Amino acid sequence: MARTRSKIRSKARLQTDLGPRGEASLRRPSAIVQAPEATAGVLVRRFADVTLIDRLLSSGWLGMGEEARIRHEAALALRELHHSAGLTPQCIAAYQVSTGGSDEMSDREAEARARYNRVLRALGTYADTAQDLAVYDHQPGMARRVHGLRALDLVAGELGIARVAKCS
Secondary structure, eight states, X not given: OHHHHHHHHHHHHHHTTOSTTXXXXXXXXXXXXXXXXXXXXXXXXXXXXXXXXXXXXXXXXXXXXXXXXXXXHHHHHHHHHHHHTTOSOOOOOOSSOOOSOOSOOOHHHHHHHHHHHHHHHHHGGGHHHHHHHHTSOOXXXXXXXXXXXXXXXXXXXXXXXXXXXXXO
């Protein structure tokens, strides 16, 4: 009987945090704003941490103070460079034969792609980790945290955001 009661309590404890009104969701940085499409004054919660790197900043995973801000800025800059280079997957469904356009990239896109590739080459073995964190929203395990932080430090250095002391 006692064992069943503890299982029920454990299950109830886990369920209290689920959903958009759970404790974990309400602790995330957010703001209550009027929905842009609403005409009757409907309020919605807009979360400030929409990407993994935003959530890592708010949780303290990126470090503290200026160091964390620089790493966050470096990750967002790498993400933007990836997008500017035209490497973000395009979600387009064609139901007919394509009848126009060209496969050539613009000069701006070509420059962004060249810069993105230069940054990744300069990162060396940290390139995959930097891409996972900043671009693809894949969080490495705690065992690879130092590797991830070092990757973001190198991105900051390569993009000229700021120099951060080396992680040991």
